[in-house]
Amino acid sequence: MNYFQLFGIEVTFDVDLNQLSQTYQTLQKAVHPDRFAHASSQDQLLAVQKSAEINDAYQTLKQPLKRAEYILTLRGVDLPNEQQSFGDTAFLMQQMELREMLDEVKFADDVDAALNHVQQVFRQEYQQLFDLMRDNIVENNTAANVLACDNLRKLKFYQKLNIEVERLEDSLFDD
């Protein structure tokens, strides 16, 4: 049973997060340890395992990038190893420039405005790539799936950038 089946929904990229959260709670209630307090130790163990599986499924389906990766895996798409180096020079050059831009924020005359600007640029570029990846996944053919993988890898660089933005925000507000 795949994670989508576990949650009783079709394999699709656009999921209803409210519904997902409700199903999650219903599923978890059914395997709650309290309900198995008097069950055999084997049944207790099975309930714990099921609970862990429901949790994994929820964490995967809830987050768009993890969900995308999971859908591509279900389709049998050969995802490049995450540890494998990524060699799209133009994209990486741009990533380097975005990181340099983020570095400059703390030296700006108006730090708030500079930070806002950077966040806006990041958000815009993330959204563009995200929409592309979504279209690729919906299209669902061999070529589109390969493109989806490529865009997914690029989105992970933006995910990392956003963590850096948050870190910078924290350090600026600490002062």
Added chain:
Amino acid sequence: MAYSEKVIDHYENPRNVGSMDKNDPSVATGMVGAPACGDVMKLQLKISDDGIIEDAKFKTYGCGSAIASSSLVTEWVKGKSIEEAGEIKNTAIAEELALPPVKIHCSILAEDAIKAAIEDYKSKNG
């Protein structure tokens, strides 16, 4: 996680940080990235007419191990021929810096950066 002394040394005193003109035909630029951690590494080599690496610069956005790996590589490649530099293996980098298994990919990134730079040089001067 504890970093080895060598990693900390390279991290605190990185060698050869900087940039060269990527349009200069004698400058080879290697750009690589690791999606898992979002590291971005740029390695640039200045190569003489007889194929010797005269200078090396790097710029890396990433964890301490990624910075140390690229810093170490810039030291190692200087004075080497491009063929010799192309033979540098990630295992040697990982061993020198005593990288833990979860950071091996940083050394792979540095090896791939050398390869990417050499490829760039060959495509420029092919």
